[in-house]
Amino acid sequence: MQRRGGKGAVKPMFKTLFKRQSQDRQVQALYALAVEQARQPDFYTHLGVADRIDARFELYTLHVLLLFVRLKQEGERGADFAQKLFDAYVSSLDNVLRELGVGDVSVGKKMRKLGEALYGRMSAYEKALRAGDRDGLQASIARNVFESEDAAVGEALTRYAVESHDRLTRQPSAAVEKAPDWAKIAT
Numbered sequence: 737m738q739r740r741g742g743k744g745a746v747k748p749m750f751k752t753l754f755k756r757q758s759q760d761r762q763v764q765a766l767y768a769l770a771v772e773q774a775r776q777p778d779f780y781t782h783l784g785v786a787d788r789i790d791a792r793f794e795l796y797t798l799h800v801l802l803l804f805v806r807l808k809q810e811g812e813r814g815a816d817f818a819q820k821l822f823d824a825y826v827s828s829l830d831n832v833l834r835e836l837g838v839g840d841v842s843v844g845k846k847m848r849k850l851g852e853a854l855y856g857r858m859s860a861y862e863k864a865l866r867a868g869d870r871d872g873l874q875a876s877i878a879r880n881v882f883e884s885e886d887a888a889v890g891e892a893l894t895r896y897a898v899e900s901h902d903r904l905t906r907q908p909s910a911a912v913e914k915a916p917d918w919a920k921i922a923t
Contacts, residue, residue, distance in 0.1 A: 763817065766913055767824040770799040778921035783892045785881060793829075793850075794857070794881040798897060799918075800825045801858045805865055806904040806912055814909060826851070865901050870894060892923050 774795035779785045785795060800821060807818035829850055857880055864873035871887070877897065878890030899919035907917045 760820070762913055763820040763824050766803065766916075767800070767821055767828070769916055770803055770821075770825075771796060771828075773916070773918050774799045776921055779893075782921060782923050783896070784889075785893070791881060796825070797854055797857050798861065798877075798881070798893075801861050802865075802897065802900050802904060803912065803916060804858070805862055805901065806907075807909070809905070810909045817913070826854070829854075861897075865898070870898060873897065895919075896921055 774792065779795055780787045785791050804818045804822055807814040807821065810817070857876070860876040860880075861873060863869070864876060874890045874894040875887040876890075877894050878884045878887045881893060882889045884890075896919050900917075903917040903919055904912055911917070
């Protein structure tokens with residue numbers, strides 16, 4: 737008779753523990769790649785994105801969303817990975833607020849506001865990307881990234897986002913998780 741918690745229970749426990757840690761590292765690595773891409777100077781110098789914290793937030797959100805949409809195409813595993821990527825992003829936002837000196841009492845309020853903004857953007861961008869609604873995406877990007885009601889302001893960034901979406905869709909999931917194929921940033 738085998739005791740509970742005996743040798744037979746240890747192996748599966750460590751197997752799932754190491755698998756979870758490995759996937760967490762993959763998620764963090766993919767999130768870091770999205771942040772790295774969003775920080776490319778060409779967004780600011782060539783596409784006219786303002787170099788401010790709110791505009792950087794918008795670019796991070798756009799890149800995480802592009803990966804999120806792509807990963808969700810891979811069924812249950814992809815949806816799980818996409819959710820973990822989103823969770824990593826939200827956790828990062830929380831950490832940034834704390835590093836900026838926002839007190840514990842107000843972090844919840846700020847995170848709720850950021851969460852609503854994040855959800856709104858992701859919903860608008862995802863809906864437009866899935867429907868092939870380039871005009872709707874461009875209007876959202878102009879309003880959110882450039883703070884303009886003139887949709888033409890968002891044309892170059894929309895072109896980049898649509899091309900990145902197309903490239904990521906054609907890229908195998910395993911490759912996306914290791915090295916997303918982003919579009920060239922061009923005016």
